[in-house]
Every structure is written in structure tokens, then in C-alpha cells.
Amino acid sequence: MKMTILAASAALGLVSTSAAAQAPAASQPLGGPVIPGICLLSREAVFANGAIGKAATARLQELARTAQAEIDVERSPLEAEAKALQGQPDNAQGKSRRDALAARWQALQVKVQHNNREIEATRAKAMERIAAETQPVVAQVYGQKKCGLVLDRGTVLGGNFANDLTAEVVRGVDARIKTITFERERLPMQSQPGTAPG
Numbered sequence: 001m002k003m004t005i006l007a008a009s010a011a012l013g014l015v016s017t018s019a020a021a022q023a024p025a026a027s028q029p030l031g032g033p034v035i036p037g038i039c040l041l042s043r044e045a046v047f048a049n050g051a052i053g054k055a056a057t058a059r060l061q062e063l064a065r066t067a068q069a070e071i072d073v074e075r076s077p078l079e080a081e082a083k084a085l086q087g088q089p090d091n092a093q094g095k096s097r098r099d100a101l102a103a104r105w106q107a108l109q110v111k112v113q114h115n116n117r118e119i120e121a122t123r124a125k126a127m128e129r130i131a132a133e134t135q136p137v138v139a140q141v142y143g144q145k146k147c148g149l150v151l152d153r154g155t156v157l158g159g160n161f162a163n164d165l166t167a168e169v170v171r172g173v174d175a176r177i178k179t180i181t182f183e184r185e186r187l188p189m190q191s192q193p194g195t196a197p198g
Contacts, residue, residue: 004068004112030158037148039163040156041138047130050170051178056126063122063184067115074108114189121185129180137172141165 047053081101088094142150145165153164 004071032160034160034162037146039142039145039147039150039165040153040161041150041165041169042153043131043134044154045166046134046169046173047127050130050134050173052130052133052173052180055179056130056182059180059182060119060123060126064119067119067184071108071112071115074111078104078108110189114187117190118185118187121187122182125185126180126182129182133177133180134169134173137169137176138165141168141172 048057078101085094085098085101088097138150142165145163145168147163147165150165153161153166
């Protein structure tokens with residue numbers, strides 16, 4: 001029974017796997033004229049390609065590995081005990097040991113869920129900080145390009161991407177800040193039905 005903390009890069013939402021979030025397609029099938037005042041931006045690509053987003057992703061992965069190590073330390077003896085109990089007689093003593101082991105497995109599952117909530121809370125806080133660092137750069141580039149409207153590049157099906165602000169915003173954010181430091185958010189343990197808080 002393997003219990004794991006959320007896969008950091010996928011769960012963190014900082015790294016986009018879609019090609020559309022990385023860069024506009026080299027040959028847009030719908031082209032067309034540049035529409036003055038309408039600009040595009042991929043926040044996903046800014047977060048994934050900017051130095052601060054890469055630093056946050058690396059730190060979140062590190063925190064997730066540490067959280068997973070906490071679980072692994074507790075899981076290993078439980079697995080050994082479960083293996084030792086296999087083939088044991090189904091008497092009162094064996095049932096008592098299996099019941100105690102099941103309760104400890106349940107407590108470990110609660111801890112896995114708790115650690116996952118803490119990693120998610122950490123990711124959300126890091127994303128808020130990155131968004132706060134990014135917003136002034138977005139506003140600056142938006143003004144320089146004389147945009148009247150900015151659309152999420154991921155929702156655009158095609159057209160002329162000449163007014164895509166993404167690469168310029170990444171450069172601006174990288175010039176402003178390259179790294180981010182943070183610790184794992186600590187949340188109160190939530191009690192599950194039939195269990196006591198840990």
C-alpha cells in the first residue's frame with residue numbers, strides 16, 4: 001500500500017505541459033492582421049518560463065520530497081509488520097494485532113492527506129507571491145504596447161500573435177526578481193470521523 005505526496009510539478013500548477021502555454025505555434029493557421037489594442041498573455045508560460053517560477057517549482061518539489069520522506073519513515077515499519085502478520089493464525093491475538101495495524105495505517109493515511117494539504121497551501125501562497133511580483137511588469141508592458149484589452153493566450157484559437165506580451169513579461173519579471181524562498185505552510189491537523197486529532 002504505497003502512500004505518496006502529490007507529484008510536485010504536476011500538482012503545483014507552475015509547470016505547464018501544453019505547447020500552447022510555452023509559445024505560440026510557429027505557423028498559425030488563422031493569421032490575419034494585427035488588431036491594435038488587443039494583446040495576449042499566457043500567465044502559465046510566464047510562471048513556467050520565468051526564473052522565479054522555476055525557483056518556486058524547484059523549492060516546492062524539495063518540500064514535497066521532504067513531506068514524502070516523513071511518510072516513508074512511518075510506512076516502512078507498518079509494511080514490515082503487515083508482512084509479518086501474513087499467515088498468522090486468525091485467533092484473538094492475531095485479530096487484535098491486525099486491528100491495531102489497521103488503525104495505524106488509517107492514522108498514516110490521515111497524515112498523507114494533511115501533508116498534501118500543506119503542500120497545496122504552500123503552492124497557492126507561492127503562486128500569490130509570483131502573481132504579485134508579475135503584475136507590475138504586466139501593467140508596464142501593457143502600457144508600453146498601448147493595449148486596451150489583454151486576453152489569455154490559451155483561450156485564443158488562432159490569429160495574429162504579434163501582440164503577445166508573454167516573452168516581454170518573462171524578461172521583465174526576470175530582471176525584477178530571479179528567485180523566491182519560502183517554507184512549507186503548516187496547517188492544523190483536521191480530525192477525521194472516528195479519529196482523534198494528531
